[in-house]
Amino acid sequence: GAGVSQSPSNKVTEKGKDVELRCDPISGHTALYWYRQSLGQGLEFLIYFQGNSAPDKSGLPSDRFSAERTGGSVSTLTIQRTQQEDSAVYLCASSLRQGVAFFGQGTRLTVV
Amino acid sequence: DAKTTQPNSMESNEEEPVHLPCNHSTISGTDYIHWYRQLPSQGPEYVIHGLTSNVNNRMASLAIAEDRKSSTLILHRATLRDAAVYYCILRDVNFGNEKLTFGTGTRLTIIP
Secondary structure, eight states: OOSOEEEOSEEEEOTTOOEEEEEEOOTTOOEEEEEEEOTTOOOEEEEEEETTSOOBOTTOOSTTEEEEEGGGSOEEEEEOSOOGGGOEEEEEEEESTTSOOEEOOOEEEEEO | OOOOBOOSEEEEETTSOEEEEEEOTTOOTTEEEEEEEEOTTSOOEEEEEESSSOEEOSSOEEEEOTTSSEEEEEESSOOGGGOEEEEEEEEETTSSOTTOOOOOOEEEEEEO
């Protein structure tokens, strides 16, 4: 596709369940970012991938959060044992290194 | 990380020019100034960026102070579709600011 694609667009899960959020970046983009945005709040950085370098995980809020990027393309953000405070919109972006970042439409996660 | 300061909110009349300020007094010589905006219920989108000289594109203009400690995003003729949160961000051209850190931004309201 032409843009960054995220799936699912909406996810409702029960507290304590694990969830996986997917991001398909723009083809050829070496950098990939994950952010989350709680209702009415700003964007909180979670993790950054750049090529084959070790990812910058400094924004992950707890060890329940993890992300991987396979083959330098698709990325999956996994949240284990979800809590209600994990409810937010999770945004993915991709770019060429230090280039303009293009964002997906996000996945709205609701933990009930 | 170099920080930016923006007003929390601004209002402007439709079809009038809008000047959105950003202070970045600790900017380094290798920091580019980027602007993104986030329309309601959407992911952020790139608006414009520059280093030292003023920049123009189809969306906006960027005026950069001579000492680079401040900049202004100019929307020449605001429309209702320009109502969004506008973020001013610094990106180190030497890869020192990989995270693309978003502040709280300026919420722009357009009055019909």
